[in-house]
Amino acid sequence: MTDLQAGREWLSTLKGRHSVYHLGKADIKDEELTAYLKEIFSLVPSSFNARSQRILLLLGKESMLFWKDLVPIALEKNYEACPGEKEVLDRRRDLCESFSKGNGTILFFNDSKIGRALKSSFKEYAPSVDRFMAQEIGMDEYAMWLGLSKIGLGASLQHFLGLDTAVRAAYETDPDWILDAQMPFGSIEKAPEPKDTSHDPGHFRVVR
Ligand SMILES: Cc1cc2nc3c(=O)[nH]c(=O)nc-3n(C[C@H](O)[C@H](O)[C@H](O)COP(=O)(O)O)c2cc1C
Known part of the structure; x- marks a missing residue:
């Protein structure tokens, strides 16, 4: 039986x-949050169930240092290599400052070893x-974003960009782990x- 009410x-x-x-800083125990996020992680599907996803969860001081040191240093280096608008750099620095005040940061990676193995096992x-x-x-x-939102965290x-080398050096991550994104989280202060x-009506077509 379908249950549209549950869907709503x-x-x-x-x-x-x-x-x-x-x-x-939201009032939540690191252990409870970690267990919750681990469970979400274990429920996300992957092609051939090969589970190429990798997570590094930075909590408390580690997350603070990530946004106060590691990312701003990379920002400066990127800016030196490819100077752009100073205002954009300043906005990014402000973001880092705000993120450093949260509870933690999830770093998302793919393990490229898994990709290589899949390519050789499933040639087509x-x-x-x-x-x-x-x-x-x-x-x-x-899934993690929704999961955090569901428990009242922002x-x-x-x-x-340009974080891979610093992340590998700081946390001794496997060199095959390729950093995809960062998700800072905490209480919602604004x-x-x-x-x-909205979408153009033509972006969702129905044919029957
Ligand atoms: C694949 C993807 C990449 C994104 N990358 C960034 C990012 O690097 N920085 C950022 O501030 N927001 C990023 N966003 C967030 C989007 O800008 C945001 O989800 C969108 O504007 C809609 O706003 P909402 O998340 O409040 O619904 C990304 C979103 C997606 C789906």
């Missing part, structure tokens, strides 16, 4: 997720493997602006 309730979870940039799908891996980690990101999905969710 689930939609409220989707509607509650936003990009939250102003973070503080080899051209699709990189796409599958990008989708898999995206599913983790969305988060955003970040793609700061309500997010509602975003336009």
Whole structure:
């Protein structure tokens, strides 16, 4: 039996997720949060069930140092190598400062070893493997984002560039782990602006 009412309730979870940039410290135990996020992680699917996704969860001081030291140093280096608008750099620095005040940060990776193994085991799908891996980690990101939102925490999905070497050095991550994104989270210190969710009617077609 279908249950549209349950579906509508689930939609409220989707509607509650936003990009939250102003973070503080939420009152939640690290152990409880870790167990919750681990369970979400274990439930996300992957192509061939190969589970290429990898997570590094930075909590408390580690997350603070990530946003106060590691990312700003990478920002400066990127700026030196490719100077852009100073205002953009300053905005990114302000974001880092805000993220450093949260409870933690999830770093999302794909394990490229898994990708190589899949390409050699499933030759006809080899051209699709990189796409599958990008989708898999995206599913983790969305599931964690929704999961954090559901328990009242704010988060955003970040793609700061040029962090790979520093992350490997700081946390001794496997060199085959490829960093995809960063998700700082914490209490919601400023309500997010509602975003336009409309689509051109032609973007969702029905044929029957
Ligand atoms: C694949 C993907 C990449 C994104 N990368 C970034 C990012 O690097 N920095 C950022 O601030 N927001 C990023 N976002 C967040 C979007 O800008 C945001 O989700 C969108 O504007 C809708 O706002 P909402 O999250 O509040 O619904 C990303 C979102 C997605 C789905």
